[in-house]
Amino acid sequence: MSRIEKTFADLKAAGRKALIPYITAGDPHPDHTVALMHALVRGGADIIELGVPFSDPMADGPTIQLACERALQHGTGLWQILDMVAEFRRTDADTPVVLMGYLNPIEMLGVEAFAVRAEQSGVDGVLIVDLTVEEADGYLPVLRRYGLDSIFLLAPTSPEARVAAVARQASGYLYYVSLKGVTGAATLDIASVARQLDMIRRHTALPLAVGFGIRDAASAKAVGQVADGVIVGSALVAEIERGQDRAESLPGVLQEKLANLREALDSLPPTHANGIQANISVSPKA
């Protein structure tokens, strides 16, 4: 059983939802990333999505674009990020780490060389934003061979046949993009998310995590009622942006922010079956 599978299994047994924070590796400086990862765990993270910065993050909004620019100013590269994960693993053997980014940095290193090092470093899964299932044949078997889960995105525009095709290739969990837009966008329609998750569940037993547009306790709680996991990215990255000149205070800031979300999620009544559906109408604050 992979670390990601075990995490979701344990959560399910406890009737809890996964809290999955995202930060960009190397932001605000490569020296801080490992400390921030540990702070996220202390704040209640179940899985960490660690962003691999890219010069042309076409699916990301301004917040994560700027995070990429800050990280790249310090030359944060993929090998260095794998070293960060290895360092994190020295004191945390349990929290799954998923690398999230774009294909080109992996393509330049070579997928096999990347996968070998990723496994050695203790990476659990990979989410490549611009790698569609249509193009994934050359990559998935390699990632699988090194025990790396392949996490794929599903979107509000994904028709049912595509959902089925993507679900067949995915492992670990599926990342449902809650809205048409880029990361950090402001509005979230819980009712439509709930409907889409119902449809997706007809095609997969994988846990469903929802991201994009979740920024506070209210939106996390609303999504937590319909999903197996809640992904928070831009809201955390915005805290890093605000505090970049006081980097020593950032672990505390992120821990507190996450603890607040954790509390909101844990205030939900325990669920023992997938997806208790309620008629929820929540409009998260922009």
Place this chain on the structure above:
Amino acid sequence: MSYDFPDHLGHFGPYGGQFVAETLMEPLRELADAYFRLKDDPAFLAEFDRDLADYVGRPSPLYHAERLTKSWGGAEVWLKREDLNHTGAHKVNNTVGQALLAKHLGKTRIIAETGAGQHGVASATIAARLGLKCVVYMGAEDVERQSPNVYRMKLLGAEVRPVHSGTKTLKDAMNEALRDWVTNVDDTFYVIGTVAGPHPYPLLVRDFQSVIGREVIAQSQTKFGVLPDALVACVGGGSNAIGLFHPFIGHPQVAMYGVEAGGKGVETSEHAAPLSAGRPGVLHGNRTYIMADDNGQILGTHSISAGLDYPGVGPEHSWLKDSGRVQYVAANDDEALASFHELTRMEGIIPALESAHALAYAKKLAPQLGAGKRMVVNLSGRGDKDIFTIARMEGITLS
């Protein structure tokens, strides 16, 4: 030779494909479906041809540049006058075609990215004609160096959004247009201006631009009875070059040369020549030659010409390079600048700085080919938009 690229997923050998965020996969499928339904539909093609004739002003002439020929000493120089098209460049061939697709798909808003502003102007033009809302993304640096085109777009009713992220040039404008599209997929059609991007764009832009090469085949039969010996075109994303080259791929006796922007020299780090000095990678939805560092980060580019200032290139060019069917070379800033002046003074035609790169290489090629041979140079655009840049370089202030 048989040539049937791309395959159904948009691959030209190892290049091309669809590397985009999941949200865009369904809109791309819709677009591909619509295009495959319409591309052989006689009514659609008749509409396209009518617009090209009556609105764009096609066919564009094939002009024998006699003084240039004499001066260069060698092969006859013929210019394919895409600069005479409505809006002043080849770009409009494609926007006319994509606007028809947008209409068939019922989209009410079009977006575009632009470098030199030619594609932005062509998009704004067609949007005005069809009564569509139009937003053009343009790198802040390009807004600065191509201000006449910015004003043209505004006159046409388009909104020009300067892009301040990254290197503030064409690649960043394309990132921003993709972000807009992913946010507004329901009502928005993304008019990509070149043969790059995810499938089906490289295919459909090529098909719309291939009118250039088809006309050259017919015109060369009329003017000199045989096909030309060589074709020369500048390559940024590569749409004017593919438009000229594609109908000739199956005629192996015709040599083809794609000319990239060598900037300050391909041996320096300041150029925009991924085919000459880059490597295969993935950018903007397709696998192709790109300029990237060892960590896979896209490198900044440099060219005197905003329209060639792009770190990638259409995937079909990557395939044509690897297969050896087209030779890719580079012309530097100063060579392009010299050719800009040379054509202006020698033939009374002010070329776009982009097209001046093709002329710069053609000048070297003419004596190599030798007398009795004929070459066609694609004059992809006119240089009115560049006169401010040229004046500034020469220390002249235009009011």
